[in-house]
Amino acid sequence: MDVKLRVQRFDPEAADPKPYWEDFTAAIEDNGTVLDALIKIREDTDGTFSLRCSCRSSICGSCAVRINGHAGLACKTQAKDMLVDGVITIEPAGNMPVIKDLVVNFDGFWDKIMQVEPYLKPEGPEPEAEYIASNEAMLHLSDVTSCIMCGSCFSDCTVLEVDPSFLGPAALAKAYRFTADPRDGDENGVSKDRLEELNKPSGMWDCTRCMECVQACPKSVAPMDRIMAMRDQALQAGFHNTNGARHTEAFSDSVEHSGWLDELRLVPKSVGMTNITALVGYAPIAIQAITHGKMPPIIHKKLPQSKNIRKIFDKVEGPEQR
Amino acid sequence: MKYAFFPGCVSRGGCPELYPAAKLICEKLGIELQEMPAASCTGAGVLQEKNELLGDTLNARTFAMAEALDLPILTICSTCQGVMSQANHRLKNLEYRAKVNTFLAEEGLEYKGNARPKHLLWVLIEDVGLDKLLSLVTRPLAGMRLAPFYGCYIVRPTEALEFEDHPERQDALEKIIETIGATVVDFAGKTRCCGFPILTINERNSMAMVGKHTSEAKDLGADAMITPCPLCHLNLDSFQPKAAAQAGRPIGLPILHMPQAIGLAMGLSPDAMGLKRHIVSTKPLLTKIGAGAAS
Numbered sequence: 001m002d003v004k005l006r007v008q009r010f011d012p013e014a015a016d017p018k019p020y021w022e023d024f025t026a027a028i029e030d031n032g033t034v035l036d037a038l039i040k041i042r043e044d045t046d047g048t049f050s051l052r053c054s055c056r057s058s059i060c061g062s063c064a065v066r067i068n069g070h071a072g073l074a075c076k077t078q079a080k081d082m083l084v085d086g087v088i089t090i091e092p093a094g095n096m097p098v099i100k101d102l103v104v105n106f107d108g109f110w111d112k113i114m115q116v117e118p119y120l121k122p123e124g125p126e127p128e129a130e131y132i133a134s135n136e137a138m139l140h141l142s143d144v145t146s147c148i149m150c151g152s153c154f155s156d157c158t159v160l161e162v163d164p165s166f167l168g169p170a171a172l173a174k175a176y177r178f179t180a181d182p183r184d185g186d187e188n189g190v191s192k193d194r195l196e197e198l199n200k201p202s203g204m205w206d207c208t209r210c211m212e213c214v215q216a217c218p219k220s221v222a223p224m225d226r227i228m229a230m231r232d233q234a235l236q237a238g239f240h241n242t243n244g245a246r247h248t249e250a251f252s253d254s255v256e257h258s259g260w261l262d263e264l265r266l267v268p269k270s271v272g273m274t275n276i277t278a279l280v281g282y283a284p285i286a287i288q289a290i291t292h293g294k295m296p297p298i299i300h301k302k303l304p305q306s307k308n309i310r311k312i313f314d315k316v317e318g319p320e321q322r
Numbered sequence: 323m324k325y326a327f328f329p330g331c332v333s334r335g336g337c338p339e340l341y342p343a344a345k346l347i348c349e350k351l352g353i354e355l356q357e358m359p360a361a362s363c364t365g366a367g368v369l370q371e372k373n374e375l376l377g378d379t380l381n382a383r384t385f386a387m388a389e390a391l392d393l394p395i396l397t398i399c400s401t402c403q404g405v406m407s408q409a410n411h412r413l414k415n416l417e418y419r420a421k422v423n424t425f426l427a428e429e430g431l432e433y434k435g436n437a438r439p440k441h442l443l444w445v446l447i448e449d450v451g452l453d454k455l456l457s458l459v460t461r462p463l464a465g466m467r468l469a470p471f472y473g474c475y476i477v478r479p480t481e482a483l484e485f486e487d488h489p490e491r492q493d494a495l496e497k498i499i500e501t502i503g504a505t506v507v508d509f510a511g512k513t514r515c516c517g518f519p520i521l522t523i524n525e526r527n528s529m530a531m532v533g534k535h536t537s538e539a540k541d542l543g544a545d546a547m548i549t550p551c552p553l554c555h556l557n558l559d560s561f562q563p564k565a566a567a568q569a570g571r572p573i574g575l576p577i578l579h580m581p582q583a584i585g586l587a588m589g590l591s592p593d594a595m596g597l598k599r600h601i602v603s604t605k606p607l608l609t610k611i612g613a614g615a616a617s
Contacts (some may be wrong), residue, residue: 162530210515261331296335
């Protein structure tokens, strides 16, 4: 079949280097992939067209690009499924500088992976032979260890889009791979030093839970789910002194005691009741809400049967469930 | 057409204009809403980061209540929709559901796995039908350019939201915009994050997201943005002046809750739709469609 593609191109050696769009038609098999079409363009139409690829089997992680606006592996995506009004739109992966056409510079990606020290750091006494970890303790890591470093999650991360200092989904998922490894950290497998680092600004609490990374990941790593699990680890390890931790605790307390969200008290509890600077900063927003009739109820009433909700909290959060 | 109504916390808190607007348009559409006053907050993804099992149990409790009423669930909050869909997806696992049900037993509830929570946006397309909606449009928003803003929870992850079975969910908001007579302003940010979840955690990043999306839509000529998510609305409307100050440019893009835009097209008054409760003034767009400004 003939596939029409609209491809974003960039030539750094052009007189005036700017991204531009070019339309191509590629003849591929009916069940061909987006990568088949891109390779066809390079081989049959324009030898200067640049892209990265290697295994063609979603193993190497080289061919992540944006297909119709969302990152994914070109080799894992059937072309016929991606036609929108008869055309597939291809752009380079996002949040990384473009070198040429679909080839992007991964330096920022790798810097962040290295920042989380992606190797085991056991703190207890060294065992006589190898570190032993049971199957049960490791099986839950099988998805997160299957990351192929393709950069799809990094490309579509909404926080990286506005803040390049954010550690990002790939590095945070990689960090979780160690914080959740029983061999890492102290004798109980608690990676307190790591969690302390990851608890800092630009770390786990800066994720906005948009799920772009979960959607983009071709390997079921589900980075955001790992970040959420890591937040629980941080709370369990006693790291409560961040706005993120306070926000989660205040939210949970509100639901536990009334059954629903007390929005009015959530903000001061999140930024800290003694954080006068932050509270004063929110004053204009509060006044604006009052004058526009948008103030949440001052008296936060409990839902009917809210005692049943409290009982569920007691049961599910009880020691036998942890 | 009757549903168990799950309005969520924000439509009764920080966005009190949404609840009455949604109720009014549902009445016009012949949608009967049965309240579930004892149903709890979904956890909004926040509770889940502390304890996913706890969040799933609270949602299973709501699902069991709807099953007891023998009614499908209708929500007007995208975040509630997403969190309920994700919980329901996990609760397909029989072993997990049995465990969750042990926590509900004392209250005499059991979730059997039949709940199908649906946002009003999906109900309009899948249950009511666009023809029915069109038949109630008495004041088409002709000439009005509306930018759809889905946010995150009603578009991702597609597996839990059952997009494969319901491909029409991908552009449901655009279909609504067209049905009420307005023009769609398509823009890249429509399915990105509004920044609300990190508002108190990293305000600078949160405001950067608000500024980016509202500026992009404004620069493409949008008269307003329309969203099915009250949390997105809170950030995009209430915090837009702050985001504009951070971005160093004026924005001034009114943000409409989806039911408000539909209500206007049905001829309901701007006051009834709560349009005076917006931080970014809705007057210019009301003048444009000849609805007069909210008093």
